Amino acid sequence: MLTGGREIELYIDNYNHSGEGVGRCRDMAVFVPFAAPGEKVRARVTETRKNYARAEMLEIIEPAGFRTAPRCRTFGKCGGCRLQHIDYPEQLSAKRELVRQSLSRIGGFGDISVEPVIGMADPWHYRNKVHFQAEDRDGRLVLGFYEEGSHRLAETAGTGDSPLPLHCRCLLVDRDLNALAGLIEEMLNRYGVRAYNRLTGRGMVRHVLLRKASGTGEMMAVLATGPGDWPAEKDFAAELAKAFPGVKSVLRHVNPEPGNRVPGGGTLLLKGSETIEDIMEGLRFSLSAESFYQVNSVQTVTLYNKALEFAGLSGGETVVDAYSGVGTIALFFARKAGKVLGLEIVARAVADALANAALNGLANVEFHQGAVEKLLPRLVRRERRPDVLVLDPPRRGCHIRVLETIAETGVPRVVYVSCDPGTLARDLRRLAEWGYAVRKVQPVDMFPQTHHVESIVLMTKSGLKGK
Numbered sequence: 001m002l003t004g005g006r007e008i009e010l011y012i013d014n015y016n017h018s019g020e021g022v023g024r025c026r027d028m029a030v031f032v033p034f035a036a037p038g039e040k041v042r043a044r045v046t047e048t049r050k051n052y053a054r055a056e057m058l059e060i061i062e063p064a065g066f067r068t069a070p071r072c073r074t075f076g077k078c079g080g081c082r083l084q085h086i087d088y089p090e091q092l093s094a095k096r097e098l099v100r101q102s103l104s105r106i107g108g109f110g111d112i113s114v115e116p117v118i119g120m121a122d123p124w125h126y127r128n129k130v131h132f133q134a135e136d137r138d139g140r141l142v143l144g145f146y147e148e149g150s151h152r153l154a155e156t157a158g159t160g161d162s163p164l165p166l167h168c169r170c171l172l173v174d175r176d177l178n179a180l181a182g183l184i185e186e187m188l189n190r191y192g193v194r195a196y197n198r199l200t201g202r203g204m205v206r207h208v209l210l211r212k213a214s215g216t217g218e219m220m221a222v223l224a225t226g227p228g229d230w231p232a233e234k235d236f237a238a239e240l241a242k243a244f245p246g247v248k249s250v251l252r253h254v255n256p257e258p259g260n261r262v263p264g265g266g267t268l269l270l271k272g273s274e275t276i277e278d279i280m281e282g283l284r285f286s287l288s289a290e291s292f293y294q295v296n297s298v299q300t301v302t303l304y305n306k307a308l309e310f311a312g313l314s315g316g317e318t319v320v321d322a323y324s325g326v327g328t329i330a331l332f333f334a335r336k337a338g339k340v341l342g343l344e345i346v347a348r349a350v351a352d353a354l355a356n357a358a359l360n361g362l363a364n365v366e367f368h369q370g371a372v373e374k375l376l377p378r379l380v381r382r383e384r385r386p387d388v389l390v391l392d393p394p395r396r397g398c399h400i401r402v403l404e405t406i407a408e409t410g411v412p413r414v415v416y417v418s419c420d421p422g423t424l425a426r427d428l429r430r431l432a433e434w435g436y437a438v439r440k441v442q443p444v445d446m447f448p449q450t451h452h453v454e455s456i457v458l459m460t461k462s463g464l465k466g467k
């Protein structure tokens with residue numbers, strides 16, 4: 001029996017779905033964060049459950065050849081990155097194996113073939129959106145990231161000789177957004193603004209959301225604040241936009257509630273416009289602060305082009321883009337299909353998608369607001385069955401009713417885009433039981449240095465050939 005506090009030595013032979021090393025001790029799986037397969041480590045047990053234990057690494061007795069020095073000084077503290085300790089080629093093969101194992105164990109697909117993960121030429125500074133939390137420290141407001149599982153900022157972040165404050169140098173975040181965060185932090189202090197304290201209700205800034213449209217360079221800054229008056233808010237915004245030319249939108253989101261995660265409140269436009277515009281593969285997209293938009297612009301193009309390839313369009317097809325967000329996939333497809341119907345639950349995203357269709361002069365695309373599990377069954381009853389169905393659900397995967405509708409109507413081609421190999425495997429299993437065959441599985445690395453992996457899968461009705 002393994003007990004908490006005990007020191008053990010173990011060989012690591014796999015990763016779990018969170019990117020932690022997995023070894024075995026007395027027939028018990030032991031998860032060791034930041035350990036890697038092929039390594040022998042000494043670790044202290046921190047948690048024991050019925051089927052597994054967790055341990056913290058004390059010493060690497062035999063390191064793996066692909067182990068590398070993490071570049072960020074807060075690696076292991078802030079919780080954003082999980083894989084900086086292994087080199088990039090190993091990250092890609094680990095993610096491929098993760099997808100393969102999920103499809104095999106959860107999906108029941110046996111020895112399924114998974115394509116090598118499409119990685120990035122430069123796997124750093126790829127994020128076009130970031131939330132910096134605000135905290136008062138030694139009489140100054142600082143911006144940074146929380147330590148994992150806490151509401152305290154990790155001590156320092158980043159590395160190198162940048163003039164930015166240490167906590168504003170995330171190695172995953174676009175360099176302009178890091179620089180913008182540094183300027184905002186300096187300015188907030190100069191304007192005498194303090195961080196909001198959720199216990200006392202005093203202070204002003206809760207967090208800062210920054211977003212960049214990579215194709216145009218336009219940036220948006222949203223200061224999420226408590227309810228207090230801020231007479232200088234417009235002066236602040238005007239100075240910020242002047243000092244940082246890409247900044248086209250400065251907003252203040254007021255949240256009057258004491259807690260940290262309470263929605264509601266209102267958004268005030270302080271400077272510029274409420275949206276920024278991006279260009280991707282010749283298509284224009286208008287983005288608001290709340291719009292869901294993929295965070296890695298380089299890999300998004302790769303992902304969407306793969307989706308197009310898997311769809312195998314010849315020009316006249318009807319496509320349904322289920323979970324369409326601001327309409328990005330739908331508009332990519334509209335240029336190659338007869339008609340595209342986007343289905344999305346968030347009203348604001350549907351409004352953005354309609355605006356985006358108009359912005360690009362695409363008349364063969366419609367967007368409907370509602371839950372896919374309600375809209376899709378109605379749609380296939382009312383209109384003809386789509387030739388291609390694209391699914392891009394949130395992490396929890398598809399509602400069973402969506403999968404049943406696919407099976408009942410026999411949609412010939414299903415292109416499933418997923419950010420969670422576990423729910424992907426569960427959904428593919430159901431479709432396979434109802435007569436669909438997996439033709440191709442292509443992971444794309446949208447989130448280098450983290451354990452997350454995006455996959456795109458082509459399924460066709462059995463008997464039909466995948467291209």
Ligand SMILES: C[S@@+](CC[C@H](N)C(=O)[O-])C[C@H]1O[C@@H](n2cnc3c(N)ncnc32)[C@H](O)[C@@H]1O
Pocket residue numbers: 292293294322323324325326327328329343344345346349370371372373392393394395
């Ligand atoms: C992973 S995002 C994909 C968005 C878009 N395809 C893209 O690439 O930007 C999932 C989207 O599904 C929407 N969503 C979540 N649950 C939904 C449901 N039951 N019905 C319709 N849309 C839903 C979310 O609002 C979000 O926009």
